[in-house]
Amino acid sequence: MYMASKSTKYVIGNWKMEPRTALEAERLFDDIQSGLKRIKNTEVVVCPPFIFTGDVQAVKRGAKLAIGAQDVFWEKSGAFTGEISIEQLQDSGVEYVLVGHSERRALGDGNKVVSKKLTVALDAGLRVVLCVGESERDSHGKYFAHIKEQIESALLHIPHTRVKNILIAYEPIWAIGVGEEAIGTHDLHEMSIYIKKVLIPIFGKKISSKVPVLYGGSVNRNNAEALIHDGEIQGFLVGRASMDAHHFGDIISFVEKS
């Protein structure tokens, strides 16, 4: 597994329910992987749909491009029709798991479920990307309390020894999938600082400062440079733009150079 240091940056692609076929998934994974030859300081991860995990694993060469999962079930085994366990993910080469993505939350995953999924993944030794984000911004700043609640409900009972495997992806729902209208750098900077502040009473100052905060929501090659430069973040969670190897590669280059 990639050895992350304090300065490691991350670019994680979330393919959601794309592409249509295993062959397309293999090609896309391979194209992304081929573009990573000069990348040294950035950990790049792709999260395909579960069904293509084995296919991308089969074309994976070396450790430059890690495989993630978009979700996991919270029980380790048993009669749970349609679910995927953490051991099954690990066995197919998965190193990262997203939990609490807003599209999973919209389908019913509340804070309790997100917490259980996070715990099972951390217990198994995987790296977990906890996704948080408000659906809208009010003028009184209530959205800050919403983010705090999402983080605390997931992390309050996590032992300090597990923190090294936690990443937080801040993904405001209003900025996901909308194209050019991502967050402004000032607002992102403010939220990243706020997220670190929320972590301090839970894990202490030293450990909290090491938790990578990523941004997601319409990241593209036009906004990535400014967001990584001025947003006080350690990387991106990318949806749509991760489905195009060149576009994704451009975003990775901006992060690598930052």
Ligand code: PGA
């Ligand atoms: P987007 O998706 O980059 O297409 O906005 C981001 C996400 O949902 O993680």
